[in-house]
Amino acid sequence: MSEQYTLRVNGADRPVQDAWVGESLLYVLRERLGLLAAKGACEQGECGSCSVLVDGEVVCSCLVLAASAVGQEITTVEGLAEPGAPTDVQQAYVDAGAVQCGFCTPGLIMATHALLERTAAPSELEIREALSGNVCRCTGYGRIIEAVQQVAARRGEAGR
Amino acid sequence: MSVVVADSLEQALDALAAAPHATVLAGGTDVMVELNLGHRRTDAVVAVARVPELCSWTYDARRATVRLGAAVRYAEIHADPLAAWLPALAQAGRTVGSPQIRAAATVGGNLATSSPAGDGITVLAALDATVHLVSSAGRRDVPVGQFTVGPKRNVLAPGELIEAITVPVARGWQGFSKVGVRNAMVIATANACLAVDEPAGSVALALGSVGPVILRCPEAEAIAAAQCDVAARRASPATVAAFAEAAMAAARPIDDHRSTAAYRRHAVRVMAGRLLRRAMPHE
Numbered sequence A: 001m002s003e004q005y006t007l008r009v010n011g012a013d014r015p016v017q018d019a020w021v022g023e024s025l026l027y028v029l030r031e032r033l034g035l036l037a038a039k040g041a042c043e044q045g046e047c048g049s050c051s052v053l054v055d056g057e058v059v060c061s062c063l064v065l066a067a068s069a070v071g072q073e074i075t076t077v078e079g080l081a082e083p084g085a086p087t088d089v090q091q092a093y094v095d096a097g098a099v100q101c102g103f104c105t106p107g108l109i110m111a112t113h114a115l116l117e118r119t120a121a122p123s124e125l126e127i128r129e130a131l132s133g134n135v136c137r138c139t140g141y142g143r144i145i146e147a148v149q150q151v152a153a154r155r156g157e158a159g160r
Numbered sequence B: 001m002s003v004v005v006a007d008s009l010e011q012a013l014d015a016l017a018a019a020p021h022a023t024v025l026a027g028g029t030d031v032m033v034e035l036n037l038g039h040r041r042t043d044a045v046v047a048v049a050r051v052p053e054l055c056s057w058t059y060d061a062r063r064a065t066v067r068l069g070a071a072v073r074y075a076e077i078h079a080d081p082l083a084a085w086l087p088a089l090a091q092a093g094r095t096v097g098s099p100q101i102r103a104a105a106t107v108g109g110n111l112a113t114s115s116p117a118g119d120g121i122t123v124l125a126a127l128d129a130t131v132h133l134v135s136s137a138g139r140r141d142v143p144v145g146q147f148t149v150g151p152k153r154n155v156l157a158p159g160e161l162i163e164a165i166t167v168p169v170a171r172g173w174q175g176f177s178k179v180g181v182r183n184a185m186v187i188a189t190a191n192a193c194l195a196v197d198e199p200a201g202s203v204a205l206a207l208g209s210v211g212p213v214i215l216r217c218p219e220a221e222a223i224a225a226a227q228c229d230v231a232a233r234r235a236s237p238a239t240v241a242a243f244a245e246a247a248m249a250a251a252r253p254i255d256d257h258r259s260t261a262a263y264r265r266h267a268v269r270v271m272a273g274r275l276l277r278r279a280m281p282h283e
């Protein structure tokens, strides 16, 4: 049976047509809506590379049934900033050398934005716990943690 | 439409009455893995994660219980105020997957999956929680120890939902312990929950991932009740050793892709001993 529904993605209504009932949000974002930031790897919630925000919370889009996300605000990396105008989190990842192959980066960017929304000045342990659902096989995480700390420090200075 | 996103309990139950074999979807962290990997097919889904009655909880001060709606998520359980009333469930909840998983995973989904390694179930078993079931035909209550009947098997009938779980508020020290290959994102090789009931002078111990269902340890519990000074939080080294040994004897583990039976038995003895020592810090 095919499904018709409309998702609210990055502030816009996006109709989805002729979908199968069981399609994940990750699949619909990439294959039906052409939003390629969220990455598909494990398809079982283990790697975090498909992380997006649903109503402000970071979740694995591979574990969200797309048709059940009707009426919720979905945010992907494409919705954070325009090309060429990175967010402070994206810029810090570049500055700290926290991006190598880049596959895990969109998921980490979403998780970092969500962390810093809740906790403005996280400890290293809080950062490690908040990013524990995002697997990176290149960096060894040191520079990723530095990037998060840089954003927190810069925002702290700007706020003072 | 073949996906019903229910916004009331009544709507969810009506949809299930019309299609009793529809897939019930809460946080999706078990269901979606099965769908993505082709282990489950479905042509009808009833999504319950946004049903207000299932997403809420109530604290009953007189009875000293918390009634958790089935769709309360672990991210909420491991934060206050729930964590203050249900410390062991909060600890277990904080070990479930990762922040992404805990933002979606529900306590009712954990119970309904009925995995022998379900972290929350071990705590619910130690606390003798009550499971409230509902269908369009009516309601019934089942003690958590009778809810699960085998690996991934439980007493839910087609068209029936877990509505809520009533859990007694801590009446003494309680804690959860889990062994796995790493700290984050790991299904338990073995887990354990110990809960002291100070007014009753008793100690409960439940074990997960070491049997077809979550196991209680009546012999270890009897040793603790007879030999610990619960009010003074005192246990001799010999009592701790005997308790740990009895816990190990209660485990019925198997060799599988996650570990060996021998290692699991060892892990149970270590965890049970440590938990009792934390509960009874004086010798």
Ligand SMILES: Cc1cc2nc3c(=O)[nH]c(=O)nc-3n(C[C@H](O)[C@H](O)[C@H](O)COP(=O)(O)OP(=O)(O)OC[C@H]3O[C@@H](n4cnc5c(N)ncnc54)[C@H](O)[C@@H]3O)c2cc1C
Residues within 6 Å of the ligand: A044, A045, A046, B023, B024, B025, B026, B027, B028, B029, B030, B031, B032, B033, B048, B070, B071, B095, B096, B097, B098, B101, B104, B105, B106, B107, B108, B109, B110, B111, B112, B113, B117, B118, B119, B120, B156, B160, B161, B162, B163, B185, B186, B187, B188
């Ligand atoms: C990466 C990853 C890591 C994980 N780590 C852990 C872990 O460390 N510990 C652990 O215990 N589990 C873990 N899990 C398993 C899973 O997250 C939990 O079992 C979770 O609590 C399931 O809840 P859910 O709401 O996502 O369930 P769903 O996937 O929505 O549903 C699970 C099952 O329960 C049924 N169901 C759901 N709600 C109800 C209801 N109200 N009434 C009747 N039936 C219902 C569904 O039909 C389905 O059969 C992990 C999963 C993933 C993907």
